[in-house]
Amino acid sequence: MPNRSPVPVVHFRSFANLDLQAELGLVRPPFSPLNAYRQLQYVQEYARDLGCKSVVIEQHYIDRDHIEDHSIFYSKSLLGYPNFCQRVHFFSLDENELQASFDQILCKDALSGESVYRNACREFSKKAYLGFSVIKPLHGSPVGRTVMKCCPEVPGDPSKAASFRRLFSCTRRYVSHLIGIELHVDGLAFQQQDIGVSACATTALWSALQSFRNHEELAPATPAQITTLAVRYSLPFGRAMPSEGLSLDQMCQAVQALGVSPNLFRVQDDAALAKSILFSAVRSGIAPILILTLRSNSRHAVTVAGIKVRAQATGAAVVARKADGEPEYNLDAWDLGDDLLGVYVHDDRYGPYLAAAVIQKGFAPSLSVQLRGEAVPDEWELTHILLPMHGKVRLSFSALRQIALEVALAAVACGKKIAAVVPQLKLEPRVQFDVKVLRAHKYVEELVVGANADSVDRARRLVKEVAMARYLAVIYLEGEFFDPIDVLIDTTNTSRNAYCLAVVARGKANPLTKAVMTYLCKQLNCAAIA
Amino acid sequence: MSSETSVGSKEISRLKTLDSATLEKIESALLNWESVDAAVRAPVEATLHDSDAAAERVMEAISASEQLSEVDLAIRINTRE
Numbered sequence: 001m002p003n004r005s006p007v008p009v010v011h012f013r014s015f016a017n018l019d020l021q022a023e024l025g026l027v028r029p030p031f032s033p034l035n036a037y038r039q040l041q042y043v044q045e046y047a048r049d050l051g052c053k054s055v056v057i058e059q060h061y062i063d064r065d066h067i068e069d070h071s072i073f074y075s076k077s078l079l080g081y082p083n084f085c086q087r088v089h090f091f092s093l094d095e096n097e098l099q100a101s102f103d104q105i106l107c108k109d110a111l112s113g114e115s116v117y118r119n120a121c122r123e124f125s126k127k128a129y130l131g132f133s134v135i136k137p138l139h140g141s142p143v144g145r146t147v148m149k150c151c152p153e154v155p156g157d158p159s160k161a162a163s164f165r166r167l168f169s170c171t172r173r174y175v176s177h178l179i180g181i182e183l184h185v186d187g188l189a190f191q192q193q194d195i196g197v198s199a200c201a202t203t204a205l206w207s208a209l210q211s212f213r214n215h216e217e218l219a220p221a222t223p224a225q226i227t228t229l230a231v232r233y234s235l236p237f238g239r240a241m242p243s244e245g246l247s248l249d250q251m252c253q254a255v256q257a258l259g260v261s262p263n264l265f266r267v268q269d270d271a272a273l274a275k276s277i278l279f280s281a282v283r284s285g286i287a288p289i290l291i292l293t294l295r296s297n298s299r300h301a302v303t304v305a306g307i308k309v310r311a312q313a314t315g316a317a318v319v320a321r322k323a324d325g326e327p328e329y330n331l332d333a334w335d336l337g338d339d340l341l342g343v344y345v346h347d348d349r350y351g352p353y354l355a356a357a358v359i360q361k362g363f364a365p366s367l368s369v370q371l372r373g374e375a376v377p378d379e380w381e382l383t384h385i386l387l388p389m390h391g392k393v394r395l396s397f398s399a400l401r402q403i404a405l406e407v408a409l410a411a412v413a414c415g416k417k418i419a420a421v422v423p424q425l426k427l428e429p430r431v432q433f434d435v436k437v438l439r440a441h442k443y444v445e446e447l448v449v450g451a452n453a454d455s456v457d458r459a460r461r462l463v464k465e466v467a468m469a470r471y472l473a474v475i476y477l478e479g480e481f482f483d484p485i486d487v488l489i490d491t492t493n494t495s496r497n498a499y500c501l502a503v504v505a506r507g508k509a510n511p512l513t514k515a516v517m518t519y520l521c522k523q524l525n526c527a528a529i530a
Numbered sequence: 531m532s533s534e535t536s537v538g539s540k541e542i543s544r545l546k547t548l549d550s551a552t553l554e555k556i557e558s559a560l561l562n563w564e565s566v567d568a569a570v571r572a573p574v575e576a577t578l579h580d581s582d583a584a585a586e587r588v589m590e591a592i593s594a595s596e597q598l599s600e601v602d603l604a605i606r607i608n609t610r611e
Contacts, residue, residue, distance in 0.1 A: 201607040245608020265595045300609035320584035329584035421559040
């Protein structure tokens with residue numbers, strides 16, 4: 001006789017004084033660490049910081065990642081692990097307000113038609129939904145797919161607002177459904193390692209690949225799939241599962257096997273390059289995976305969800321160094337990547353959006369992390385950066401930085417020539433630059449959305465006159481003697497055969513802009529969109 | 531950066547007063563640099579030469595980030611809680 005389908009029990013709870021561990025029925029297994037619920041506590045504290053007032057707990061939730069992990073690994077244990085999870089939703093309204101909002105959407109808005117219903121769900125999510133956390137039936141490592149809202153771009157504290165901004169460009173929109181309400185949250189999925197199907201390397205890849213789905217259609221990869229693909233051709237550390245970690249080589253293999261191209265950089269001796277790559281990658285919407293050396297000398301992987309940047313763009317001069325590392329020559333090209341102050345990382349040992357300052361020790365980049373409850377910041381050396389990119393982007397961020405520097409120096413040369421020809425202008429030939437990779441249609445949208453008539457006209461001319469690659473490298477140039485300029489590079493070529501597609505003006509207030517553009521177009525042999 | 535990023539507004543207002551003859555002189559010089567007086571060109575070319583040499587060294591350092599060895603690839607990432 002067939003069983004009846006499970007009853008979807010949903011509980012509303014006040015967040016104040018909530019013992020989430022007890023509410024979820026979690027009991028620490030005898031041999032698991034005393035702090036087994038550190039990630040759960042972190043998520044709860046993070047929700048408190050966001051202003052959480054109530055939670056809704058779904059007691060029977062089928063999670064794609066868990067059911068796959070269950071099928072591959074946990075179903076074969078003697079202990080009968082359930083194949084379903086619980087899910088906790090966090091809200092900034094108290095229980096009564098929440099019930100009233102749900103009633104309004106379901107009993108009034110929904111009756112007025114689909115568009116009214118969807119708008120109401122969107123508005124409600126924007127106002128009150130803080131995210132969700134899937135709780136797996138693994139009592140020693142319960143935190144599964146967790147998507148929490150990010151902190152606002154502009155800090156609430158005015159003194160902080162004057163100094164920095166937060167950019168969470170690696171996030172995407174997640175949709176969840178709760179008792180008939182469609183909920184939306186912008187974030188990046190986090191989960192803790194279980195040492196069964198995943199260790200830190202797998203979970204870092206899993207988070208980064210979630211972000212990649214912003215750019216291309218890609219079936220979501222589960223931790224079990226990632227580990228399986230990583231160990232397909234090489235098992236240098238023994239068995240694949242329970243997971244004993246992955247090598248960098250295996251991480252690259254997993255990325256490649258999922259149809260994405262792994263771009264790997266060694267940055268342990270070059271903090272300026274590390275900051276530049278992180279700045280460009282995150283602004284391109286690519287979630288970097290950071291390979292770190294911890295104080296214990298063990299290697300760790302975390303995923304970057306966002307960055308903290310200076311509120312006022314300044315950059316820093318690119319410096320040529322002697323063999324011993326001493327500065328030898330300051331170029332007039334200023335890299336805006338130096339405005340990177342910190343990163344927000346998903347660390348599967350702690351939780352999502354952990355704030356870490358990017359610091360420099362000698363020439364080596366490090367992350368300084370102030371952990372909750374710790375008196376002294378922890379420091380982790382950054383040694384490598386792994387970027388999952390589309391295969392058509394043949395120019396790496398390292399190659400793009402070289403091209404961007406060459407283009408910026410061409411603009412500097414232009415400024416120096418103008419200053420020599422008309423010395424009374426007293427021009428400062430310094431040029432700030434930055435590079436990012438965008439889908440071509442996104443760049444066109446950037447020119448059009450919320451822009452003025454001139455910008456729309458440039459977009460029209462660009463799509464009419466220039467055949468564009470699927471992905472464009474956009475080199476941004478800014479100087480005192482011209483309006484901001486974008487130089488568009490075809491990313492489908494190699495650095496030896498790189499081509500410039502167009503030089504696009506982003507303003508026309510400065511009378512020298514036309515001359516600078518003409519000069520650059522001649523140097524780069526491309527179209528001018530003025 | 532967005533197009534809204536501030537540029538030197540003082541600089542723009544100063545440059546706005548540029549007359550068309552000066553603009554024409556600048557455009558012509560940029561397009562036909564070889565035709566500019568050698569005494570004007572020489573110091574610019576000297577600084578550009580130094581800058582090019584320095585940039586070459588920066589490029590080499592950037593390229594090194596992609597020259598990975600087997601040692602890099604064999605790094606085992608397995609930190610537990």
